Amino acid sequence: MNSNHIDGKAVAARLREDVALTIASLSVTPTLAVVLVGDDPASQVYVGNKVKFSQAVGMNSVERRLPAETTEADVVETVRALNADPDVDGILVQLPLPAHIDSDRVIAEIDPDKDVDGLTEISAGRLSLGKPGLRPCTPTGCVILAKEALGDLSGKHCVIIGRSILVGKPAALLFLQQNCTVTVAHSRTDNLPVVCRGADILVSAVGRPNMVKGDWIKAGACVIDVGINRVADASRKSGSRLVGDVDFAEAEPVAGAITPVPGGVGPMTIACLLRNTVLAACARRDLPVPDGLSI
């Protein structure tokens, strides 16, 4: 691995180790519940990984697999039962849900104190107000990786491309909390390459393969690539491969530090989910934030 690559797999493994050590020191075993509706193969892989890693760190894992034709009312009922179960610390409803189900309605049912995805209105409000609460996993992973490369982020200009509820917006608030100067750019931003060239930290969360070019990047900048895009590749047995939003070949020689895809932000998302589950387990019992899990 090149010296300016940020090794998300290694940082995630370290975070999972910290999670495992924390769990070993607690008098309770945190429990993560995952709700999966339907049989989208990509979702099955993520859910499988979540279950595998939660068990590896010594956490209990509960799965609720429901058929694709499950009604919205039945999914809501499943979430309510997990809310009411005192042994369940974290609830994740895998997205996207089948088209006949309103995911906003389902997410609104999740007890905010068990909302390990940080997606409820209460969690978003707590983040926005700077109050304690559960933060979305992917943006948290971005902050941890930027700190891995740069240390203290105070005063850095962070440009985020993308304003999604899942990544862009919460990332802006989390980098602001790190005392960054934050710019949120998006599809209507004028002179996007010029805006990006002002960034000390460039976070791309768009979902367009190879969109961010080398000349969009300030020399020495830290580049965090959230995009996970599958593109055709006839040279692969599978016929495809994953690429980020950043044109890696162009960006790598310019950047001071850069996350690869795969092996960058993706593994951090799952590690942060496990971290959130431990944080939820502690907060629900009025225990302090464990040493080693603060960022």
Ligand SMILES: Nc1nc(=O)c2c([nH]1)NC[C@@H]1CN(c3ccc(C(=O)N[C@@H](CCC(=O)O)C(=O)O)cc3)C=[N+]21
């Ligand atoms: N409620 C909810 N919360 C989520 O956080 C959520 C979700 N729904 N639905 C699906 C997306 C997608 N997602 C990923 C997590 C890890 C990798 C990951 O670890 N990727 C590996 C590569 C995996 C591969 O090779 O296929 C990597 O980037 O290195 C990818 C994608 C979480 N999501």
